[in-house]
Amino acid sequence: ACSRTKNRNAALHPLWQSPLTIPGGTRQSPINIQWRDSVYDPFLKPLKISYDPTTCLHIWNNGYSFLVEFDDSTDRSIIVGGPLENQYRLKQFHFHWGAINDWGSEHTVDSKFYPAELHLVHWNAVEYPSFEEAVMEGNGLAVIGVFLKLGARHEGLQTLVDALPAVRHKDTVIEFDVFDPSCLIPSCPDYWTYAGSLTTPPLTESVTWIIKKKPIEVDEDQLEAFRMLLFTSDGEEEKRMVDNFRPLQPLMNRTVRSSFR
Ligand SMILES: CCOC(=O)CCc1ccc(S(N)(=O)=O)cc1
Numbered sequence: 356a357c358s359r360t361k362n363r364n365a366a367l368h369p370l371w372q373s374p375l376t377i378p379g380g381t382r383q384s385p386i387n388i389q390w391r392d393s394v395y396d397p398f399l400k401p402l403k404i405s406y407d408p409t410t411c412l413h414i415w416n417n418g419y420s421f422l423v424e425f426d427d428s429t430d431r432s433i434i435v436g437g438p439l440e441n442q443y444r445l446k447q448f449h450f451h452w453g454a455i456n457d458w459g460s461e462h463t464v465d466s467k468f469y470p471a472e473l474h475l476v477h478w479n480a481v482e483y484p485s486f487e488e489a490v491m492e493g494n495g496l497a498v499i500g501v502f503l504k505l506g507a508r509h510e511g512l513q514t515l516v517d518a519l520p521a522v523r524h525k526d527t528v529i530e531f532d533v534f535d536p537s538c539l540i541p542s543c544p545d546y547w548t549y550a551g552s553l554t555t556p557p558l559t560e561s562v563t564w565i566i567k568k569k570p571i572e573v574d575e576d577q578l579e580a581f582r583m584l585l586f587t588s589d590g591e592e593e594k595r596m597v598d599n600f601r602p603l604q605p606l607m608n609r610t611v612r613s614s615f616r
């Protein structure tokens with residue numbers, strides 16, 4: 356596996372080639388979740404998700420992934436409960452994926468990669484005035500991670516997939532005004548949670564990760580649609596947007612808790 360990991364790094368987008376480390380980082384992400392080492396915490400609450408689909412704004416290609424962004428000027432789309440002390444506001448969601456189905460997720464479970472991983476990014480608007488400030492605080496962000504596995508076509512995802520050709524190049528954007536991201540979250544309530552970081556710059560250690568145990572199913576055509584996006588702007592030499600995931604980071608002095616026995 357380590358040889359593949361090394362090779363995989365070589366194939367990675369420049370940003371991730373040298374696994375960018377934060378000097379003195381003690382809670383970096385992503386990590387491998389060793390199921391048997393996770394600790395059941397009976398005090399973890401169910402995660403409560405309430406999104407207003409009309410807060411959806413647009414889809415854009417930022418050169419790392421494609422992001423679906425939301426109006427976070429009010430508390431219309433929030434999560435609360437789970438491991439969280441406050442409610443957190445939905446800002447955006449995006450994905451990470453591989454060139455082939457053997458890898459692509461950022462987190463792994465018992466060292467198994469999934470072909471892709473969804474991140475729903477929320478910020479603590481109770482304690483901080485803006486997303487940008489929350490990014491710098493230890494309890495500033497909460498990201499729900501959902502694994503994607505190869506299987507049946509996902510009808511909710513298809514509306515997103517149909518819009519991707521319009522954001523093929525870096526820095527392109529398309530209006531996307533009604534979408535309910537809860538259709539991308541498994542109904543099974545089980546999750547793992549741990550204290551971590553952003554997996555792209557600024558890599559700040561500000562994320563409470565909530566990783567759903569159950570994956571969602573998507574089909575090959577839908578994964579291929581992700582892979583036809585480009586890291587590059589219109590007019591530049593085309594570089595397919597694939598393998599946009601950060602290498603695994605050391606667990607260090609952390610425990611992964613589970614909401615389930
Ligand atoms: C204020 C500038 O900071 C940002 O924009 C951070 C954006 C950002 C949000 C989420 C993630 S992830 N992959 O860890 O879910 C990485 C980067």
Ligand SMILES: [Zn+2]
Pocket residue numbers: 449450451474554
């Ligand atoms: Zn991400």
